[in-house]
Amino acid sequence: MDISALRSANPEHWSKAAAIRALTLDAVHAANSGHSGMPMGMADVATVLFEKHLKFDAKAPDWPDRDRFILSAGHGSMLLYSLLHLTGYEDMTLEEVKNFRQWGAKTAGHPEYGHAKGIETTTGPLGQGISNAVGFAMAEEMLRARFGRKLIDHHTYVIAGDGCLMEGVSQEAITLAGRHALGKLIVFWDNNNITIDGTVDLSDRTDQIKRFRSAGWQVLEIDGHNPAEIDEAITAAKKTRKPTMIACKTHIALGHAAQDTSKGHGALTNEDQMAAAKAAYGWTSGPFEVPRDIKAAWEAIGRRGAADRAAWEAGFAELSDQRQALFNRIFARETPKKLSAVIKALKKQISEEAPKVATRKSSEMVLEVVNPIMPETVGGSADLTGSNNTKSGDMTVFDVDNRKGRYVYWGIREHGMAAAMNGMLLHGGIRPYGGTFMCFTDYARPSMRLAALMRIPTVFVMTHDSIGLGEDGPTHQPVEHLAISRATPNTWVFRPCDTVETAEAWELALMSKETPSVLSLTRQGLPTLRLEHKNKNLTAQGAYVLAEAEGKREAILLATGSEVEIAMKARDMLHAEGIGTRVVSMPCWELFEQQDEAYRKRVLPAGSAVRVGVEASVRQGWDRWLCGERGREARAGFVGMEGFGASAPAETLFEKFGITAEGVAAKVKSLL
């Protein structure tokens, strides 16, 4: 690579891009870890994008109509941090850049949403950013349709590498983008022909150009170090109604001894080689120093959108108070005031009518009353709409000719759905929920984890949540998935026992601002157990006494979801034998853990009563409640699953696996 030719061809561009490269080398050197090569390879693309196209104002990073820039190849985090610092984002100080990858710094190894403004999403796990981006672009389409072009009209730009494109989730993302003609989504492919193991060819020979075209994308091919070509390609990308992939031929670790090698992917910390690279760049400043003129040029870029932003605010001020309030509410992730009343009314009605319905159906009943008052909700399902009961009657289907549609047919793409829902939430103004079978939590896991890590309240509607699914068999029957979801930090796992608890769980999930929720819902019908209406949301306490013991309390049954009915029946049997039995419904362990000790003690008093947990799931985690919390192992038991399920009618399975009222009563008696 003839660096001097690049320099002389466009010196002003070059010096700005060189600032990114130099900061990257310095930060990685200081941290003695990180990934130098990608920022050095993509600096030219990023520079042209920020200088000529990206609509943003570094002083107003929350401007709702900004273009979104997503670094899907998150290991190249120094590219993003450099850009934010250079353009003048207030919280990306030079100090932060110097503290790259250190405790407490905003400059984590991979970009983390919430650490600093301008980081639109957390990336690093490959394929996630490009898949989030589909959600960002869908959210933009939806909100533009609803609020008009004056309020919402922006692009979503992504930088993705070969890692992102090899991950399967990227296929789900790009086919979704193609299907929905997301013309405002523009992806730069950092085509540097290098992965960690060596050249891409070692593991992949896919023709990415043809692949993206097969999914309905426009594809442009450019030299990723030629500013004019980059500029022209972005201009062309903005003109089409298709999503655009710009294949950028680049050199990883440009200008460094490790250029074009897999070594160039990682931390380039050799001082002599750094010096040589900087010399090639014509960069004479010391470590972390950016010449004043170059910094000024970058800061001018950071202010480039200020006038647009001011105009936008003037336009916003012209909206009716009501429209302004709605816009502000949904971007603040606030629920409407009416929500509480609507939930209470439904609870009251249910307690009176006491229907027997599956909780997936209960969930639909909630959505029928919630969606009409929350225009920001967007529902969907990974091709199980009729089974997940995720589509309320008022919802129309999002499509190319119905951008106001609030329901998404995600197709058989659980992972892409979860990632895109995260993207919608991160964009702002949308409150997404999506369904699949609980067992296929597995497919969506990487994105569910990121929702928890990013502290965003995505809602995962997981139906068919146990062997109660029946004949489809163990491939479709979750047994470990409650434990998996509960093991994940910052995740609320709701397993409601009836429609009342389902309504309460939905209320909490929608009111959550920082915690994603998993709703674990049954396929099979369940009776209403909450027959006495209470305005209070009992599920908010995580666990509560559903039915008190008659006479002396000798046993406490702890159960969730469909097994609460079984526990209640066991209680009847035990009472018939004079064994006083309390039933504790535990719809959300995480919220129960957050209660003070006095409350927890009231629900689970110490003492001689035996404790039996009942859940059609593995025992993992249950000992906390059975043996811990002042329980005693010798007086604790569990009725649940010890292994995978089987294919048979649901009633047969509960019988054969011993998850029955008789089984629970027998377990209690064996412990007394």
Add this chain to the structure above:
Amino acid sequence: MDISALRSANPEHWSKAAAIRALTLDAVHAANSGHSGMPMGMADVATVLFEKHLKFDAKAPDWPDRDRFILSAGHGSMLLYSLLHLTGYEDMTLEEVKNFRQWGAKTAGHPEYGHAKGIETTTGPLGQGISNAVGFAMAEEMLRARFGRKLIDHHTYVIAGDGCLMEGVSQEAITLAGRHALGKLIVFWDNNNITIDGTVDLSDRTDQIKRFRSAGWQVLEIDGHNPAEIDEAITAAKKTRKPTMIACKTHIALGHAAQDTSKGHGALTNEDQMAAAKAAYGWTSGPFEVPRDIKAAWEAIGRRGAADRAAWEAGFAELSDQRQALFNRIFARETPKKLSAVIKALKKQISEEAPKVATRKSSEMVLEVVNPIMPETVGGSADLTGSNNTKSGDMTVFDVDNRKGRYVYWGIREHGMAAAMNGMLLHGGIRPYGGTFMCFTDYARPSMRLAALMRIPTVFVMTHDSIGLGEDGPTHQPVEHLAISRATPNTWVFRPCDTVETAEAWELALMSKETPSVLSLTRQGLPTLRLEHKNKNLTAQGAYVLAEAEGKREAILLATGSEVEIAMKARDMLHAEGIGTRVVSMPCWELFEQQDEAYRKRVLPAGSAVRVGVEASVRQGWDRWLCGERGREARAGFVGMEGFGASAPAETLFEKFGITAEGVAAKVKSLL
């Protein structure tokens, strides 16, 4: 669809295919659940495949050189069960077909490996079968190269639907197949244009033809109800060196009132409509009745391969005793006798030399001695070869011109890698292991679960298993993944504390015949703690006393992996204060659970000693050992993670999160 034209065009073919369709209708009707439409749509393709191409002998279903038939669209299980029954597989009796989806039947809702011969893999979770198939085809290439065409020379056929092709993992699979020019892999795409939510168009407009071509496949397009076209396409597919996708235009639920609708996907049980469909087929037999001539024709198909099989056996008998023994051993999943000696020798050497190494490096040291004596191992990594330490020095890289290569560069495809490894194991003759970062267990989860469900001993090498990963930050730091793996039934989760335990874990993982293993290995260096050589594999007991208390035992520290070192240091500190402390290393909870109570009691005696668990992971599951097993909550504590990690050097993170010897000692003292 003019059924009568199809019937009259080729009556002999038609009647055989109609038998599949009628059995499907009858079985689904009897079960009152299941998926009728797919078998009815793909019966013609399957009939031609079995009649004219598939190399198999129904009486010798384990013949190693049989063609493999994989129903990736597993919900259409009645297609497979019908074929197995009709062609005369002994264990697929008519009784089994009648008991479709009932307790104890071999005919589960989705095909389950191990239930009946002829079921090559468990499918149902979409995208898995086609991804397993890549592993089958790779195994075939490898074994053909090693044993020669006389012994191994067969095809892998797959039926996949739109669901399989929309799942991201299918992209990983097809790009792998294209990269490795797996010419013996032939995929039929059931192009019926229907998913559960409606027409495919609702969620996807991908040009699958172009997509597969972009990945290096040959693609053929045919009418999936025209036997001649089907035959010609398969013939053409067998002639190329590329993998072939045959796009079969079909009608779901052919001939039924629900034909070409999403309703046709599910259970078609309406009796009038069934009667009408059968009438259209010209099928006059009663439920579950197959006319004798049609059954005879199918049974002849089942015997078609008998001569080939006999010839194969004659050829096998000509091999040297040694070659025969090797072949039989690897197909029986037996380890070589030498394995034990090699492991013992390594353990002895390590105990003497006491190196300080990361357990990922320990794992490489084991592979260096194991791979040379186990030619059936195939290693690989999802683009982290140098980090996962999965490539031993003797291994060459599998490639188009090196089919004997035993190392696979899987690329950034954790899910595809896991699924393909399962396929290799299911094929037989290969013992695969593959690596990625422990955190990306998430991406591979669906296939890891299936390994457990299928009872196959795939080995997942998961390195960088805690905050010890350091600067890459919380996106790459597992905290819940030990809990997730442990929650999964039939999975051994090994978290060795040093090289000796790593060697023991590998020995167990390789000797396992029915249980997959997760090896949880560190990035950071660890001292050798097992300084006294023992021939016995202590890890086989799951947990054991690594260091006894001096004086009166007041505390028991339970730890795994990198935290055993911390526990040992805490023990020193406590001893210095006169607090007798036992350290229990727990490299495999699942194996400890399997020990008898007497042993468990010796390791974790009841009594007043406080118990503190130490693991850089969430607490979930630990209460079993801390409060349960005769422990007492008031005297139990845990030192670990309460949430996600952070980006900083590893030592800083252990310090900041309080996972230190000082922290453990303080916890003990607070409980005393």
